[in-house]
Amino acid sequence: MKGCLTRYPSNSGLVRLVVENMYQNGYFKGYRNHSTGVVIEQVTQVNAHGNGTRVQFQNGDIEHRFMVGGTVITHTEHGSGTTEQVTHLHKDAQGSTVVITGNAVLGNVLKQQIAYDP
Numbered sequence: 144m145k146g147c148l149t150r151y152p153s154n155s156g157l158v159r160l161v162v163e164n165m166y167q168n169g170y171f172k173g174y175r176n177h178s179t180g181v182v183i184e185q186v187t188q189v190n191a192h193g194n195g196t197r198v199q200f201q202n203g204d205i206e207h208r209f210m211v212g213g214t215v216i217t218h219t220e221h222g223s224g225t226t227e228q229v230t231h232l233h234k235d236a237q238g239s240t241v242v243i244t245g246n247a248v249l250g251n252v253l254k255q256q257i258a259y260d261p
Contacts, residue, residue, distance in 0.1 A: 148177055171195065230254065 153159040161177040165185075173185035181201065188197035198206045205220040215230040233242040243255040 173198070 147164050149162045149164070151160040151162070162183065163175050163177040165172040165175055165182075170189060171186060174183045175181065176183060183201050185199050186195035186197070187199050188195070190196050196208050198208070200206070203222065207218045207220075209216045209218075213232045213234060215232065217228045217230065219226050219228070229246045231244045232240045233244065235241045239257075239259060241257050241259075242253065243257075245252050245254045
């Protein structure tokens, strides 16, 4: 099934990369470079909710994602070993994610803040 296309322009305004979202049976399966067909990120395992729990990247890294409450724990297998990253999702009263923070040596670091139009 064909997915939507996202165009990433260069500084000159020309399109430098077009990424296609891939879907299978209504579930997100990854991203591919629309021009070359090379798969950038492929979901190889999903949970009962259809969320990717095992993702393989173009460089061969494999990422395992676990969600516990509002915390996402990510284990990434590299050729040189494994790394772990913990991300916290902070939600508003309606349950929408509004802030994403990640672990740092001396506390959480703001990674992303999301604002929704009313």
